[in-house]
Amino acid sequence: MKFSEVVGQSITKQKVLPLLRSGRLPHALMLLGPEGNGNLALAIAMATYLQCENPSEEDACGECSSCQKNQKFIHPDVRFSFPVVKPEKKKSPPVSKDYILDWRSALAENVYLSYNDWMQSIGAENRQGNITAEECREIIHQLNLKTYESGYKIQIIWLVELLGQEGNILLKSLEEPPPNTIFILIAENGEAILNTILSRVQLIKMSGIEDEDIAQALLQRFDTDEETALRIARISDGNFNAALTYAQGENKPYDQVLRQWLLACYNLKLKPSGQNTETLLGWIEEMGKSGRENQKIFLKYALFFIRECTYLALTGGSQKLYGDELKFAGGLAKQLGVEQIETMAKLINALHYHIERNGNPKILWMSTSFKIASVFSRQEVIVE
Numbered sequence: 305m306k307f308s309e310v311v312g313q314s315i316t317k318q319k320v321l322p323l324l325r326s327g328r329l330p331h332a333l334m335l336l337g338p339e340g341n342g343n344l345a346l347a348i349a350m351a352t353y354l355q356c357e358n359p360s361e362e363d364a365c366g367e368c369s370s371c372q373k374n375q376k377f378i379h380p381d382v383r384f385s386f387p388v389v390k391p392e393k394k395k396s397p398p399v400s401k402d403y404i405l406d407w408r409s410a411l412a413e414n415v416y417l418s419y420n421d422w423m424q425s426i427g428a429e430n431r432q433g434n435i436t437a438e439e440c441r442e443i444i445h446q447l448n449l450k451t452y453e454s455g456y457k458i459q460i461i462w463l464v465e466l467l468g469q470e471g472n473i474l475l476k477s478l479e480e481p482p483p484n485t486i487f488i489l490i491a492e493n494g495e496a497i498l499n500t501i502l503s504r505v506q507l508i509k510m511s512g513i514e515d516e517d518i519a520q521a522l523l524q525r526f527d528t529d530e531e532t533a534l535r536i537a538r539i540s541d542g543n544f545n546a547a548l549t550y551a552q553g554e555n556k557p558y559d560q561v562l563r564q565w566l567l568a569c570y571n572l573k574l575k576p577s578g579q580n581t582e583t584l585l586g587w588i589e590e591m592g593k594s595g596r597e598n599q600k601i602f603l604k605y606a607l608f609f610i611r612e613c614t615y616l617a618l619t620g621g622s623q624k625l626y627g628d629e630l631k632f633a634g635g636l637a638k639q640l641g642v643e644q645i646e647t648m649a650k651l652i653n654a655l656h657y658h659i660e661r662n663g664n665p666k667i668l669w670m671s672t673s674f675k676i677a678s679v680f681s682r683q684e685v686i687v688e
């Protein structure tokens with residue numbers, strides 16, 4: 305992975321490149337930023353640059369044997385640790401290398417993957433993944449071996465917030481790593497990280513990716529037009545993983561799906577009939593089939609849309625909605641008051657929260673739909 309392949313993040317690239325060029329890179333650093341912002345991609349680009357046999361001022365060469373190995377995530381001196389669950393037939397606690405082949409193919413498919421994508425790809429179902437004490441001991445053991453091929457040994461730990469108290473096993477290594485060892489820790493949720501770890505790393509905070517950068521990257525990867533790319537970028541909220549999912553789902557635009565849902569909820573209360581109940585149940589059935597990650601992204605879109613409706617209701621305009629979307633939002637803003645729109649936003653937010661925490665999607669969609677129906681008929685609604 306070269307820096308040129310990392311979407312946007314030019315500020316962070318300009319921050320780390322001089323450190324990499326001059327060899328003044330701290331021996332333990334942490335890239336902290338929201339899901340889908342490319343902090344893992346950047347860590348891999350840094351490792352690739354450090355191992356490259358022929359780097360330029362700005363990037364790795366992409367062609368030497370080190371770069372080729374890093375392209376496939378198989379460089380022997382770049383080690384990955386990541387959350388895992390116990391494999392079925394294994395008695396001892398799991399370590400990352402139990403899943404190294406899955407990891408490489410997941411990265412080859414999408415280096416912007418989310419924790420949930422990863423858990424799904426290893427069949428974790430509802431189990432919580434973590435980085436075990438055994439993995440921490442394995443890290444220390446491996447880093448104390450000689451380097452195989454290059455000057456540096458690089459240990460990348462993805463989602464360091466899932467280390468828990470086990471992280472304390474690593475403190476001494478983080479403080480005084482073996483010579484020529486670099487730790488690159490990656491985190492999304494700063495509040496969940498042990499203070500003992502935070503105080504031993506140089507923290508590099510990263511934000512989400514700029515809309516323009518996401519749009520450019522989509523235009524390079526998909527057969528789409530500039531307006532669609534920008535629209536997807538705006539609703540992705542700096543998350544390139546979300547943008548990829550939106551772009552892949554473009555054949556069924558989210559605004560139409562949302563319209564069908566809200567209309568079904570509306571009809572349920574105001575024009576109750578067997579037919580209208582069937583329509584809503586059918587919609588929920590379809591949504592339930594689309595997978596948890598897709599549902600979460602759809603809900604992010606719904607939230608974005610409802611918030612724009614609030615602006616529209618308050619100011620009479622929106623800078624982010626166009627065409628049919630804007631017309632639909634205008635209708636909704638007219639139909640409902642600001643207070644009702646706010647309640648709807650809270651309901652959708654709560655639904656996202658519960659879907660993310662592995663609640664039963666069918667039940668959750670059903671109960672939220674009934675509550676939204678009550679919002680349309682201006683009844684009191686409790687958000688849980």
Ligand SMILES: [Zn+2]
Pocket residue numbers: 355356357358359364365366367368369370371
């Ligand atoms: Zn190279």
